[in-house]
Amino acid sequence: MSKGWTRAAALLALLLAGCQRGMPPVAFHAEGRPPRLSDWHVVEARGGRLVLNRGVVPYDLNTPLFTDYAHKLRTIWMPRGVSARYDPDDTFDFPVGTIISKTFYYPRAADGTFTHVARTYDSSKDFAGEGLDLSRVHLVETRLLVRRADGWTALPYVWNDAQTEATLQRTGAVEPLTLVADDGSREDFNYVVPDESQCASCHAQDWISRKVHPIGPKARHVNKDYAYAGGVENQLAHLAKLGYLSGAPAPAQAPRDADWSDPKAPLDARARAYLDINCGHCHNAHGAANTTGLTLDWRTPEDRHLGLCKPPTAAGQGTGDHLFDIVPGLPDESILPFRMASKEPGVMMPELGRSTVHREGVALIKAWIAAQSGSCVAIH
Template sequence: MKRLCLIGLILAFIVSCKDDDEQIITQCEIPTNLSVSSISDVSATISWENTNDSQNVKIEYGIAGFLPGSGSIIEATQNSAIISGLNADTSYDFYVQAICATDNVSMNSVAGSFNTNSSPVNPEFLPNLSQLNLFTGNMADLTLSTNVFKYDLITPLFTDYAHKLRLIALPQGQAMEYDGEGFPIFPNGTVISKTFYYNLDETNLSLGKKIIETRVLIRVNGAWTIGNYVWNEAQTDAVLDENEHTVPISWVNEAGEAMSTNYIVPAANDCTKCHSNAGNVVAIGPKVRNMNFEVDGVNQLQKFIDAGHLTEAPSVDAMAVLPNWQDDTLPLESRSRAYFDVNCAHCHSPGGFCEIQSTLDLRFEIDFNDTKIYERRNSINNRMIAYNPGFSMPFIGTTMVHSEGYALIKAFLDTL
């Protein structure tokens, strides 16, 4: 009898163990192979692999480096999800956790990471410069949006020794089209901007800079529209403003000399005096011949071609080059003509602001005998030798003599 009882207990124990084995919970596996696609300025699609029977997951995301448990959470029932409401130009981390049951969840996956894109440039004149999305982050840093690109000029316009940050923003998927040595054909929706600033001390750039204005051209229906943004004292933004402003500015130049001037931000009607020809608003600087040179060891136009910004162009060697006005290895006449072309020809040319008042035609491509430089050489000298508002040249945009520019022109005039 005792033996039968013992056998019964053993059988009961075996059956009991078997029942316990059947109730063992399968471990919820961690999602793997995280990936990110369709990244925009405000959203991203994330994907993963989930080998569990249940496809329920929890996604936690936040600014790169956030601690799990402190981020934002969304849930999904497939192998991908869209995270929206993100900030542009921002780095994010995310984790995916499988939910096999209420009381059976996996550990977090390894961290996935992505960076959101810059916000698209807005091709319209909005109240604040920041709304155009030309810059990202702290406005005073002038950090370029990824949707704009910088351009430089081999012979630039003089504006009281101010530095200029020149930018072009093209509509997505479109490009400038080569159209000879002058201006390329810009598509509608193009934004060209030029930001004027001074380094407070050219011998110690760590002391910072003062940004004064950002001038903007926007291509609308085959024509340029023009506007000007004036920066606030805090350097946090600039406001669309049609009025003239005088801004006192002091700085130390590269020679260590103290400099100062009352910088004049032009009124809207003054902007159009220089930026107009035959009644149409025009650009001044970004002609192909004035951009055809090396910047940081690479030909600038070739860089534009390689990036898809400039199409239908021949080789850069076949494109015209405007002389560098500071290159003293070049002939004095060609350097002077280049300086005239950039600083003066927008007014002193057919259709320009001074067409009626002056016989000069200072375009670089014009034969010298047709420019009337020889006939007007004394007048040119008198208007450049000293600053006299309403008389000296350039008529708008300067409050002082460009000493180096005048020295070049004077040397050339003395040879005539």
């Protein structure tokens, strides 16, 4: 059998695989900024569904980053013959050609109004196979992280009102929405799509180089089960089986952080997982907030670096006239939950990625601080 025939057969197989889902194979663009999400053929709106192309693998996180109560569909795609290298602590080392997508969406509110979206954690009715049922959800944006030869490129695509296509919005966008809770209460807010430069403020692991890297695909975040179309399987094991991940240990030997919303998990583990994913990408030794002296990633010991009895580096409205980042046993005297509960620019934390307050997240951190023992009196 000739090599030419083999290559032709492989190409035909790829084309047929794409056609099975109604779209051409995934198109990796090594340069430039394609104007439409569909130019990549990673996820597309087809037949009332948001469809994942062949080889596009969904994944989830044990504890996700909060974004105005948005739900998120995350995916990974890689070219044939390459894989990511496992790392027990940091982001997996993804090869050139990798495309990571994250689609932000909301379940539709019961009243059927397009701009009214449900404030709920229930995603059981969102999915159609591994894609999304567009009769039940409101698509807002899909962000791509593309691994090119010179590093990662972040591309934000915003969905149109018809929910048929998403177009590149390099300068960001604002979409007015209304969150509707189960009890019928409503909260108007502006969902803000970040511009390309703002993406780097969170995704830069090193604030000196400011090179963009993924945040979520770390062993401790993705070491969990996922309900794939073919059945439930651990995500690390599934990625390894597909050839997308090399060097990974058995899931039981890999780190795993807690689900922040699991009442059966230890309070400390839940709170530390929440701070790690929501704050740790900036508040670490090399991140954008490295000058504050406050480090909130999973490596931080429970001492002053974590904020215990630590005075802020700068006074002002961001402190709420509180003296320490965390006062053990006294959440209402602590700066950390005060800033989490604010929506005021210059006060709120995180600074980007939300226009609303994560009430349940604030309650978790307050409960964690309330359970801590000790006193700041001697330091004060």
